[in-house]
Structures are given as C-alpha cells and as structure tokens.
C-alpha cells in the first residue's frame with residue numbers, strides 16, 4: 558500500500574480461502590480502523606469462522622492480500638500476528654484444560670513479545686476487573702470450569718496480550734444467560750475504555766446491533782451487504798441472516 562493512513566488498522570483485499578480444493582471465502586474486502594467495532598453476521602456455514610482464522614493467519618489465503626497498519630502480513634504466521642497485536646477468541650473457547658486459570662492467562666502474555674512493547678509482562682489488572690470471577694478461580698484447572706467461566710478465561714487470555722484488534726467468534730454461544738450479560742458488559746467496556754478494535758461474529762442480532770458501529774453480512778463465503786448499524790434497519794439485515 559503506497560500511503561499509510563494514520564488510523565488504518567486492517568485491510569483485506571480480495572481475500573479468498575479454501576480447505577484443500579473446496580473454496581470457502583470469495584474475494585473478501587474491507588477496512589477496519591483503530592477502535593472500530595464491527596460485527597460479522599450470517600447463517601451457519603457461510604464462512605464466518607474461516608474469515609476470522611484467515612485474518613489470524615491460521616489458514617493460508619488462496620488469493621488476495623491482508624495488511625496490518627499498512628504492511629502486508631498475508632504470509633505472516635499466526636503467532637507473529639498475535640505479537641503484532643491481533644488477539645483471537647476462537648469459537649468454542651479452547652482453553653488449556655490441564656493448566657490453571659492463571660497459567661492460561663500467562664500463555665496470553667506471549668503476545669507481548671512484540672517489537673517496541675516496553676510495559677510490564679504481567680497479566681493486566683484490567684483482566685481481573687472485567688472478570689472478577691477469574692480472581693476467585695485463579696488456581697483452578699481450566700478443564701473443570703463451566704462454559705461461561707472458560708469463555709471469560711478465553712477472552713481474558715486474549716486481553717492479556719493487550720491486542721489492538723480483538724477477533725471474537727460467537728463468544729456467547731452455548732453460555733448460560735446470566736453469564737452472557739456479564740460477557741457482553743465486559744466486551745462493551747473493552748471497546749469503550751480500552752479502545753480496542755473489535756471484530757465479532759455474533760448470532761444475537763440485538764447485541765450485535767447495540768455493540769457494533771458497522772456490520773458485514775456474509776452469504777456463501779462472500780460479504781453481500783455492509784453498512785453502519787446506526788443508519789441501517791436491523792430487520793432488513795435480519796431477513797438476510799435468518800432462514
């Protein structure tokens with residue numbers, strides 16, 4: 558990219574991804590700026606998770622380009638992207654079951670091995686402020702936690718790496734309702750108080766609409782509609798998402 562714009566964070570240009578011979582993403586293109594909150598919506602199997610994994614570098618692209626702060630990162634490995642400031646909370650959580658809560662959070666600190674990071678390499682207090690439960694269960698093995706606790710841990714682990722962009726894949730899927738509210742409140746604070754940009758795959762349209770400024774609707778591996786949540790009617794978008 559010829560000119561670096563001061564606010565640009567992530568740019569996708571005609572990104573396509575395949576599993577073997579089966580192409581799943583088709584020429585995805587969008588831009589995220591610093592502090593943006595955007596949601597990816599779409600029915601099951603349209604490629605939402607594949608898109609996040611592609612941004613994270615867990616899947617190679619078939620074609621196209623990904624830029625981070627204006628630099629091409631298309632071939633960069635996932636752990637390098639994590640060190641560059643992209644945090645990921647994958648679908649289905651994936652905490653390390655045999656490690657304690659604290660040890661899981663410490664794994665997240667590996668992202669701080671980034672160029673120019675000079676702060677303390679410790680779990681930020683903010684993680685425990687956002688999720689006070691994690692303090693109480695810090696010495697428990699992650700494998701014995703409830704789904705809601707594991708999700709708080711997975712988000713806390715990503716935040717421990719102090720990302721500039723946080724990718725979240727259906728963070729409240731399968732979580733009991735009282736914890737869902739806690740997670741949504743915490744994400745709202747991450748957005749507003751930490752200024753972290755967020756790209757969230759979300760099935761709950763009400764939450765997605767109140768949380769995000771921008772939305773992308775996917776169908777069969779393409780973005781078929783995008784816009785701002787404050788100027789687009791949610792029910793029009795709902796008809797594109799629900800069967």
Ligand SMILES: Nc1ncnc2c1ncn2[C@@H]1O[C@H](COP(=O)(O)OP(=O)(O)OP(=O)(O)O)[C@@H](O)[C@H]1O
Pocket residue numbers: 576579581599600601602603604605606607608648
């Ligand atoms: N590891 C894989 N190997 C082959 N095909 C895959 C693999 N993972 C996903 N797919 C296929 O890619 C397509 C998109 O899957 P993806 O998981 O990205 O969808 P999704 O929108 O996240 O769905 P969901 O809402 O169910 O999470 C689907 O057709 C799926 O079957």
Ligand SMILES: [Mg+2]
Pocket residue numbers: 605606607648726
């Ligand atoms: Mg998915």
